[in-house]
Amino acid sequence: MRRTLLFVAGGVLLAGIVHIVVIFLVPYFATRDAWSEIGHFGGDGKFHVLPLAEPGSEALPAMDPHILHAVCRFSLGEGPVRIRASLPDDFWSVALFDRRGRNLYSLNDRSAERSQLDLAVLTPVQMAQIRQNPPASLETSIVVELPINVGFVMLRVFVADDSELPNATAALSSADCAGTL
């Protein structure tokens, strides 16, 4: 009996390890994570404007129906990426995520202090290389150093009512996430 109790205690201890392993592995086996869902909207390297969330048609879970979203999957494998957009005067924000949906960087229009979004996204290695001979575009961009190979960027624009929708849609449609420095 005592031996069985010992095995039960061992089982509980092992359960703790299993618990931790499962938590860490879930993101690697998730098939409906943000990265995969965004892949359904179209090819990588360009922004896809998601329709405003309405009952029965929500592009991604838990979207704010007053926000127009645009998403883009990018890769830093072939060099730094420049993300540019000319956005409305009202509230907008931008957020960068890694492959597993971890938020690495975010910014809103007021902290950007302009309606032009211009981000230069580089890996630390690319940053070190570019520092030798910085291109002029680096002076005007907000430089974001991220230790990732691939990731995605989401743009959010506040839409008060339907009359602001064409303007916001046009702004997000012309956003670019495949620029080079």
Place this chain on the structure above:
Amino acid sequence: MRLLLDLAIAIVIATGLGFFSAWYAIDRGFVFGRVTVSGWTAWPNAGSQSADPYSIAMLARTGEVPLGVGEGIAFTAEADRAGHPLSGRCDYRVRGQTPSGRLWTLTAYDEAGHLMSNAAHRQAFYSRELLRDADGSFGIAVSTTVKPGNWLPIAPADRFKLVLRLYDTPVTTGSQLAGLTMPEIVQERCG
């Protein structure tokens, strides 16, 4: 034989309890870094670089893209002030003040987190369209039937939840959240 049986017990406990507790933690959102302020729950770390493994696992499962700390923060309420779950059969009033922020939206979702259709074709309220009282406080009627003033229509669902999103707000870290003044949800009538 005894040894095999004991081993089997240990393995069943390890896998069963391990998987169940992991699923429970992720599915119910019982993760570290969950902050509850007067009935409103937020995961301030979910949208930051220091997001814990539970938050990352939860996001991977739902496919949700969280608000980054520089964008804003989302609070969810599933119960009224008295602790009763929000039900589409009742009328509620969301009243009081919100923390400082440039813009906020209040949105109703069903239990599964989807928007609910209603005759008024309206799922959310935002701060600028709000009619405020003289002292700056506000009240929003949350009801299936038409209400005068600020009205957020809902569907007669069994359960629903309210999400308050504060955009461009200085309060996005855990310690700042604790003392926040959040609006309260008061049940008015149940039919």
